[in-house]
Amino acid sequence: MCGIAGVMYRGSDKDFGTGEALIRMLDGCQHRGPDSTGFALYSPEASGRLKLRFFIDPESESDDEVAIDAIRQRLIELGAAIEEEARAGDNYRVTIRYDGDIQKLSYEMEHAAKVISIGTSLEIVKDVGTAHDVDDRYHVNEFHGTHGLGHVRLATESDVKPEASHPFWATGFADIAIVHNGQITNYWKMRRRLEQQDFEFSTDNDSELIAVYLADKLAQGVKLQDALSTSIDDLDGTFSFLVSTGDEIGYAKDRLAAKPMIMYEDDELVAIASEEVSLNRLFPGRALNTREPAPGTYATWSRST
Amino acid sequence: MVALDLATLSVRDANAQLRTLGEAGEDVEILNPDARHHIGVGLTAPINVTVQGSAGYFCAGLTDQAQFNVSHNVGWGVGDNMYSGSVVVGGNAGAIPGVAIRGAEIVIKGNMGSRAGQVMKAGTLCCAGNANFMAGYMMYGGTIIILGDSGERVGEDMSSGEIFVAGKVEDLGSDAMLTDLDQKEIEGIHAFLDRYGIKAPKGFSKIINAGKKLRYGTPETPMRSIPFNAFSGDSVYWNPKIQEDIAIKAQSGRYRIRGYGGARPLPHLSDIGFRKDLAGAGTDRDVIEKIHMATEIGGINGARPLKLSMPVMIAPMSYGALSRSTKYAIAMGSAMSGIAENTGEGGMSDAQRDAAGQLIFQCLGGRLGWNIHDMRRADALEIYISQGAKPGLGGQLMAKKVTAELAEIRGIPPGIDLRSPSRHPDILGADDLVIKVEEFREATGYELPVSVKLGAGRIRDDIKIASKDGFDFVELDGMQGSTGAGSAEVIDNVGIPTLPAIIEAIEALEEIGARDKIQLVLMGGLRDGVDAVKGLCLGADAVAFGTSVIIAGGCISCMQCHVGQCVTGIATQDPEHEKRYQPKVEASNIHRFLESVRWQIAAITQALGYDDVRGLNRDDLVALTPEAADITGLPYEPLVGDASVQQVGSHL
Numbered sequence: 001m002c003g004i005a006g007v008m009y010r011g012s013d014k015d016f017g018t019g020e021a022l023i024r025m026l027d028g029c030q031h032r033g034p035d036s037t038g039f040a041l042y043s044p045e046a047s048g049r050l051k052l053r054f055f056i057d058p059e060s061e062s063d064d065e066v067a068i069d070a071i072r073q074r075l076i077e078l079g080a081a082i083e084e085e086a087r088a089g090d091n092y093r094v095t096i097r098y099d100g101d102i103q104k105l106s107y108e109m110e111h112a113a114k115v116i117s118i119g120t121s122l123e124i125v126k127d128v129g130t131a132h133d134v135d136d137r138y139h140v141n142e143f144h145g146t147h148g149l150g151h152v153r154l155a156t157e158s159d160v161k162p163e164a165s166h167p168f169w170a171t172g173f174a175d176i177a178i179v180h181n182g183q184i185t186n187y188w189k190m191r192r193r194l195e196q197q198d199f200e201f202s203t204d205n206d207s208e209l210i211a212v213y214l215a216d217k218l219a220q221g222v223k224l225q226d227a228l229s230t231s232i233d234d235l236d237g238t239f240s241f242l243v244s245t246g247d248e249i250g251y252a253k254d255r256l257a258a259k260p261m262i263m264y265e266d267d268e269l270v271a272i273a274s275e276e277v278s279l280n281r282l283f284p285g286r287a288l289n290t291r292e293p294a295p296g297t298y299a300t301w302s303r304s305t
Numbered sequence: 306m307v308a309l310d311l312a313t314l315s316v317r318d319a320n321a322q323l324r325t326l327g328e329a330g331e332d333v334e335i336l337n338p339d340a341r342h343h344i345g346v347g348l349t350a351p352i353n354v355t356v357q358g359s360a361g362y363f364c365a366g367l368t369d370q371a372q373f374n375v376s377h378n379v380g381w382g383v384g385d386n387m388y389s390g391s392v393v394v395g396g397n398a399g400a401i402p403g404v405a406i407r408g409a410e411i412v413i414k415g416n417m418g419s420r421a422g423q424v425m426k427a428g429t430l431c432c433a434g435n436a437n438f439m440a441g442y443m444m445y446g447g448t449i450i451i452l453g454d455s456g457e458r459v460g461e462d463m464s465s466g467e468i469f470v471a472g473k474v475e476d477l478g479s480d481a482m483l484t485d486l487d488q489k490e491i492e493g494i495h496a497f498l499d500r501y502g503i504k505a506p507k508g509f510s511k512i513i514n515a516g517k518k519l520r521y522g523t524p525e526t527p528m529r530s531i532p533f534n535a536f537s538g539d540s541v542y543w544n545p546k547i548q549e550d551i552a553i554k555a556q557s558g559r560y561r562i563r564g565y566g567g568a569r570p571l572p573h574l575s576d577i578g579f580r581k582d583l584a585g586a587g588t589d590r591d592v593i594e595k596i597h598m599a600t601e602i603g604g605i606n607g608a609r610p611l612k613l614s615m616p617v618m619i620a621p622m623s624y625g626a627l628s629r630s631t632k633y634a635i636a637m638g639s640a641m642s643g644i645a646e647n648t649g650e651g652g653m654s655d656a657q658r659d660a661a662g663q664l665i666f667q668c669l670g671g672r673l674g675w676n677i678h679d680m681r682r683a684d685a686l687e688i689y690i691s692q693g694a695k696p697g698l699g700g701q702l703m704a705k706k707v708t709a710e711l712a713e714i715r716g717i718p719p720g721i722d723l724r725s726p727s728r729h730p731d732i733l734g735a736d737d738l739v740i741k742v743e744e745f746r747e748a749t750g751y752e753l754p755v756s757v758k759l760g761a762g763r764i765r766d767d768i769k770i771a772s773k774d775g776f777d778f779v780e781l782d783g784m785q786g787s788t789g790a791g792s793a794e795v796i797d798n799v800g801i802p803t804l805p806a807i808i809e810a811i812e813a814l815e816e817i818g819a820r821d822k823i824q825l826v827l828m829g830g831l832r833d834g835v836d837a838v839k840g841l842c843l844g845a846d847a848v849a850f851g852t853s854v855i856i857a858g859g860c861i862s863c864m865q866c867h868v869g870q871c872v873t874g875i876a877t878q879d880p881e882h883e884k885r886y887q888p889k890v891e892a893s894n895i896h897r898f899l900e901s902v903r904w905q906i907a908a909i910t911q912a913l914g915y916d917d918v919r920g921l922n923r924d925d926l927v928a929l930t931p932e933a934a935d936i937t938g939l940p941y942e943p944l945v946g947d948a949s950v951q952q953v954g955s956h957l
Contacts, residue, residue, distance in 0.1 A: 002736060154770070257418070257419050258733045259733070274736075276340035276361060277340040280340045284339060285358075287359050290359075290397070294437070
């Protein structure tokens with residue numbers, strides 16, 4: 001049960017204040033989810049280096065440095081060359097050069113540590129607390145990029161902890177993230193089906209399924225919009241979700257329209273949120289010509305078009 | 306004209322000023338609304354309010370008489386429950402515009418979202434653009450005019466009222482049909498559109514209820530009465546209860562409807578006992594003066610709490626299932642004992658309000674009887690999500706119980722078979738529920754406690770949500786709770802018993818460190834002060850009685866509540882039956898029963914070694930059965946002392 005937000009800037013520049021925009025949008029709908037807040041932020045990295053983020057559990061008895069060392073060592077064993085590393089809040093952030101299979105790297109790292117995201121442009125920041133709490137800890141407002149997603153969560157069935165927060169990275173697939181409001185009722189059935197194809201899940205949260213489902217389709221060469229189209233038939237339950245890849249953003253909405261979604265589009269950006277109050281945070285004092293996506297529909301926007 | 310700028314004022318402050326300006330008859334302009342929720346909620350004065358921009362959820366909700374004009378868009382539930390007055394929306398409206406309106410005019414110049422006019426009772430909702438799916442869903446009356454296309458399943462399960470569509474009727478909903486319009490109706494629509502400066506289209510299709518579904522043809526036949534305590538799960542396999550059940554189904558050919566609670570044995574409070582020997586309990590004649598029992602419920606977030614003379618209240622029961630006289634008697638009895646009464650579904654009668662010292666006003670999905678004026682004269686507000694006897698289900702009040710007075714309170718046509726929906730139109734998740742709770746608080750100036758009634762189901766999750774959504778207290782109802790009418794299959798087989806319900810609720814709150822952030826009122830088959838003390842020991846802040854209060858007030862437990870011809874005048878709306886009921890006499894009986902409860906609570910509390918009911922705790926209890934030990938985690942000690950004394954004390 002949640003609030004979602006997404007924004008994509010259209011210009012050729014990659015230096016938009018996506019972090020600040022998403023903080024504002026999420027602050028606008030924080031009432032929908034006081035437990036945790038998260039951001040999927042995209043900033044293209046031309047060099048092809050991979051950005052990885054890991055949770056370092058502050059409650060853990062062992063020293064942070066021991067945990068980080070283990071991550072370093074595992075990365076090197078898997079053939080990655082570490083270029084930059086930093087601590088941010090409870091995260092360990094590392095940039096690597098890596099030429100191998102990303103899915104293999106992801107699963108191996110997943111077994112060794114708590115991976116938050118892997119991508120050439122994607123970085124996920126999520127933690128318990130409000131948008132401003134998370135910003136205070138991770139400096140999201142300093143983040144510039146092209147597009148991003150955000151999420152505020154009111155935990156209903158799974159725990160309140162950073163790894164159960166959104167956005168969900170499509171475990172094993174670089175640069176794909178989703179935010180979801182609703183409940184997928186055929187979760188276990190779909191998950192078992194994907195697990196039989198050797199996909200791995202890192203949480204029991206139904207929203208992670210959407211990310212892996214879409215990533216699987218994309219890996220098969222299906223276009224994002226076609227994957228969204230089949231998701232409306234394949235996923236059962238209530239959902240309004242947003243998905244982003246390295247250069248696309250899209251939404252899908254269930255046929256019962258049980259979860260709200262509203263969007264605004266102009267020459268400079270496209271913004272989508274659970275409530276118009278979030279869109280208005282980007283344009284204070286302006287009455288916006290918004291549009292409510294129809295039930296059972298999907299759409300995508302691309303940076304390159 | 307006064308301007309209120311939401312760039313600097315909070316909606317809460319703006320609404321407070323709006324109410325004051327309304328009293329003074331001053332028109333208001335709202336600047337920089339930026340799609341914020343609850344603008345204008347609770348305004349009951351005939352002023353003009355202009356919103357310069359877009360408004361969020363529940364704009365003009367729970368209002369009466371005011372004229373709203375919103376220049377741009379509105380979110381979900383514009384004009385929610387509006388009594389009279391109008392809202393004109395210049396742009397689009399989100400889902401459920403005109404939900405539960407009782408007489409206002411709502412005009413949307415753009416398109417409108419799904420389920421427009423859900424459970425509306427009267428008034429007119431007009432959309433100049435297209436509607437989305439299920440316009441007129443479960444509407445009880447009033448008019449919807451759609452100048453564009455109807456959307457899918459228009460008129461789904463409407464009971465009454467009419468829908469006019471100028472564009473394409475895409476698809477008729479369940480139990481809806483097309484019919485002809487007469488010239489007078491067309492003229493009426495044209496006159497309405499004229500008033501709002503909308504150009505009238507050429508022709509209309511008219512959609513009404515087809516009347517083919519869910520009609521309560523033959524009422525249930527009264528059957529021979531099997532005592533309530535003859536459990537169907539008893540040792541005799543083909544016992545009288547099973548035989549009765551089969552005989553009834555042999556006549557009806559379907560599931561069985563009946564009143565009362567579950568009729569099979571389940572783990573209950575009688576399966577736990579007190580650790581101490583209570584042989585001495587009840588010997589002190591002045592025990593009531595010595596034990597502190599006064600309890601405040603609902604003040605935890607700053608609202609004005611209910612002040613109970615003991616940790617007891619009346620469980621929600623509706624005027625509808627019960628007669629007006631019965632609700633009147635319960636109100637009087639509760640006031641005499643200094644505890645709170647609850648309206649249940651279906652609204653508040655003047656007699657009940659005047660007689661009850663403190664009254665909780667309950668809001669259900671059909672919004673039957675729900676309105677701003679009665680909210681204001683309530684002492685607490687309660688959102689019903691479900692009940693222990695039939696969790697997750699709605700209800701149906703048979704036509705013969707829908708009398709003229711009852712229909713007027715509920716805002717529906719008299720004599721219809723009245724369906725109560727199982728879900729709220731505007732609560733589809735915990736996120737929507739937050740916004741709904743806030744609307745109620747706005748409408749009543751943050752003065753009244755707001756509670757949630759939960760039938761025990763997924764308690765661990767539900768109770769956490771209740772806490773996060775900011776409720777002041779929860780009324781938690783176990784499977785042993787009763788109902789005026791429900792399917793016997795559900796009553797006996799669906800739900801979580803009261804004992805595990807309270808255990809899980811307390812554990813869940815402790816898991817998230819929220820035990821002191823919300824209060825718990827336990828109900829569901831609690832019979833007396835002994836059960837009350839056990840509930841308090843397990844962690845409840847108070848308990849509520851339904852069935853035992855009815856029995857104290859004259860019910861003979863014949864289990865024929867659903868037939869509507871209750872011989873005692875309790876579960877009936879038939880004046881011939883109701884006149885047998887003597888409210889003043891029964892009020893005294895109820896009062897005396899409640900005083901016996903008070904005495905039991907005091908005596909046991911004292912025997913357990915406390916001078917305050919707040920001292921009662923888990924360590925005072927033991928489990929008398931292995932099942933109860935497993936459920937509660939209490940030590941299994943069936944042989945400590947005399948089990949009967951341990952359970953109730955020899956003098957009680």
